[in-house]
Amino acid sequence: MRWNFVYQRPQHLLSRIAKQAEVLFFEEPRRTDEADAWLDVRVTQQGIRVMTPWLPSGLTQEEDERAQRVLLDAYLAGTDKGDLGLWYYSPMSLAFTDHLDAGLIVYDCMDELSAFKDAPPQLAQREAQLMRKAHVVFTGGQTLFESKRRFHHNVHAFPSSVDVAHFEKACGPLPEPSDQTAVPRPRLGFYGVLDERFDVALIRALAAARPDWQFVMLGPIAKIRPADLPQALNIHYLGQKSYDDLPRYLAGWDVALMPFAINEATRHISPTKTPEYLAAGRPVVSTPIADVVSRYGDSGVVRIARDAITFERAIASALTEASDRAAFIGRAKAVLAGMSWDNTFAGMLAEVERCAS
Known part of the structure; x- marks a missing residue:
């Protein structure tokens, strides 16, 4: 800490x-x-x-x-x-x-x-x-x-x-970070610590199944070997970014991912990034983390997928939804109503x- x-x-x-x-x-x-x-x-x-x-x-x-x-x-x-x-x-x-x-x-x-x-x-x-x-x-x-x-x-x-005011900046145009500019679209992004909670096999399978999709991974690596992370031309590890810079990266993503492994380390987690992704106006696809399912599973703005096949389908569906960003942002705001760190x-x-x- x-x-x-x-x-x-x-x-x-x-x-x-x-x-x-x-x-x-x-x-x-x-x-x-x-x-x-x-x-x-x-x-x-x-x-x-x-x-x-x-x-x-x-x-x-x-x-x-x-x-x-x-x-x-x-x-x-x-x-x-x-x-x-x-x-x-x-x-x-x-x-x-x-x-x-x-x-x-x-x-x-x-x-x-x-x-x-x-x-x-x-x-x-x-x-x-x-x-x-x-x-x-x-x-x-x-x-x-x-x-x-x-x-x-x-x-x-x-x-x-969530600090809605900070992340909703991603709903509007922002300067593209230099290390993300060359990454083609569509972009599927994740930020967070890459450790034993990160589903390495899931990302490897998705990247292999959809070489036309680009996977952007932000965050430090901890407690796993960098060599064990999946490697492919469409997987981009851009390193740890500051909290202030996260909206700039989110603004360039089409879908936000929560590819958590289902294990003892994730059994009790309640990821902060869920409301942050939503405040940024990005559809979310997540593995079935208990707190995510109970809090957002029926929200209509977070899709839950249990394996690589259903995860791929959920991303494809979310990409379709991302084409009408304004409508999605309205639904996401309704889900986040009243939520703030001040409260x-x-x-x-x-x-x-x-x-x-």
Whole structure:
């Protein structure tokens, strides 16, 4: 979880919290060849202090956690902590924060992290500990809510939302990004982390079946080998793009894709990109992710496909729909009515205030 990795739920919510309170965002550690650990602190445009611990290479996990506790304690000792609150995105952070005297503890659970590839073996135990300490628990989707509500008395589902004003820029003409200009049409696009949740076999099969379609993939590669990604003349990996630049790429797509593998890592996800794609005026084709099916399956603007054959048919249908963009945009706006990060944050804040009262 780095502030500048992928701009998503933590950034949207914490930027809004920063308008009312001082926010310290403690990142995962980086490695240094120096003998001593140190803490890098930088301030974002929103006034958030992003704190990155630099730790000597070769430390054990216990030594890592002890070093992070020392760095955080030293930093807090020199500040006016006031009414300290802890807002967790990973239970693993308990190792260096569980001793802090916090008036409020929030666990915003985005995903079932224990199901992810290379998840720490202590994660489930730490999450159980965090559930005992937290005053309120938020989940990033309904499926995750159904899973977590068994373990805490105050759990609330707040599915990830959308900045409509940002993404609807793609509904109008925008300058074409230079690395996408040469890609022929039709363009079928995806942005997000390319990891174990990405259905490699599906994209490989689609690209082979329809060499006349162009598949544009944006995002960093994590936890899988780049060599394992499907390679073809009509698959274009353009790398990670900034949140600000996403509308420019979306404006040049005909259909937006969510080719998620159906596995334990995707069982509880509620992809933020679904409403973002729709706000950009792009028809969506997705594999049957539970939260996508339950929330958008009957919306008429998201098509669900279970395999390469049905996915190909769904894309073909969506391409036909894309020819009447104005009508689709109207339907998408109706589906997204009332959805915003401001409203999501207001709902969360109301639950936080109930805990404090």
